[in-house]
Amino acid sequence: MNALIVATIVLGLLVDQRWEPHGQWVVNLFAWAVLALLLARSEAARRPALLFCLLFATAGEVFLSLVWGLYDYRQHNIPLFVPPGHVLLFFLGTQIAARLPARSEWWIAALSAPVIVFFAWNGRDTLGPFLFGLFLACLWLSPSRRLYATMFLLALAMELYGTWLGNWRWAPDVPWFGLTADNPPLAAGAFYCVLDLLVVMAGNKWGQTPPPELAKVKSD
Template sequence: MHGERGVALGIVATIMLGLAADRFGGPWGQPLVSVWTWLFLGALLWRAPALRRPLLGCLLIATTGEIVLSLVLHLYDYRLGNLPLFVPPGHCLLYWLGLYVAPRLGRHLTTAIPWAAVGGVSILAVSGLDGLGPLLLALFLLCLRYGPAPRLYVSMFALSLLMELWGTALGCWTWRSTLPLVDWPVTNPPLAAGAFYCVLDLLCGSLRHPQTCHSA
C-alpha cells in the first residue's frame, strides 16, 4: 500500500515539476524531463509485470494518438512545435495513476464529476466558447455507459483535466482556438479533453488480465 502511494506521489510530482521544468528549464529542461519520464516508466514496467501489456499498449496507442491529433490534425501545438519525448511515457504514468485512484474514488465523486462535466460543457457550448466540447462529452458518456471500468474513466477524466489545465497554464502546449476544417471555437484546454484519455484507457484495459485490478 505504502509503495503504491509513493509511486502515485512520484507520478504527480513528475507531471507537475516536469512540465514546469520543460517550460522554464532552458535548453536542457525538455531532454532531462524526457530521460526521467522514460526511466520512471521503465521502473514501472520492471516492478509491475501484470501491467506490462497494458502499459506498453498505452505507449503505442498514445504515441499514435499524439502524432495524429497534434502533428497531423493540429488540434493543439507543443511549445517547440515538436512532440516532446516525455509525452508518450507520460501518458503511461497518468494511466497508472488512474488505476491507483479509481478504486479509491468515492461513489459521490463518481456520480458528481460526469454531471459537472455535462453542466460545464453545456455552458461553454451555449455561450459559443467551445464547439468541440459536446462531441468530447458524448465520447466520455459513451465510455461510461458501455465501457467495463466507469470509475477508471471518471478518474482519468478528472486527472487529465487537471493536467491539461496545468500544462496549458504553463504554456507547454496550446489548443488551437478553432477546430480545423469546421472552424468551431475551442477553449484552451477543452473542458472535456479527458474523453481522449478515456478512450485510451478503454483500449488499454482490453490488454489487462481480467483478474488484475492494480498490481504495482
C-alpha cells in the same frame, strides 16, 4: 510510486517550460527512467496494459497534434516525455479510481455537463459537447467507469496546468470541423478516457488478465 509520478509530471512540465535549452531533454530522460522503473516494479499481469497505453498514446499524439492540429506543443514537436507521461498518468488514475465511491462517475458526469453546455452555448468551446459525448460513450461501453471518471478529472487538471505554463496550446479554431475550443477544452479528458478504453479493450482482445487495479475499478 504515486508520489514520484506526481512529482515527475508537475516538476517535469515546469522544467520543460522554464529551463531552456536543456530542460526538455532532461525531462525526456527522467520520464522514460520513471516508466522503466514502473515496468520493473510492476507484476507481469500489469505490464501489458502499460505497454498498450504507451503504444496507443504515441499514435494518438501523432494524429491529434501533428495530423489534426488540435493542439501544438511549445517547440512544435511531440516531446519525448509525452508518451511515457501518458502511461504514468494512466497508472496513477488506476490507483485513484479504486478509491472512488461506487457510482461517483455519474455524479462527475452530471456536474460537468452544465458547464460544458454553457461554454458551448456562448461559443467559447463548441468542441466540448462532442468530447463530453465521447466521455459518456466510455462510461456506457465499459464497466471500468470509475477509471474513466478519474481520468476525465485528472487529465483536466494536467491540461489546465500544462496550458497555464505554456507547454502546449489548443487551437482556438478546430481544424476540419469549424468548431471552437477553449485552452484547454473542459472535456479534454475524454481523449484520455478513449485511450484507457482502448487499453482495456486491447487487453481483453489479446486475452491478458486485467491488472488488479483495473479489476478493482469496475463499477457495480
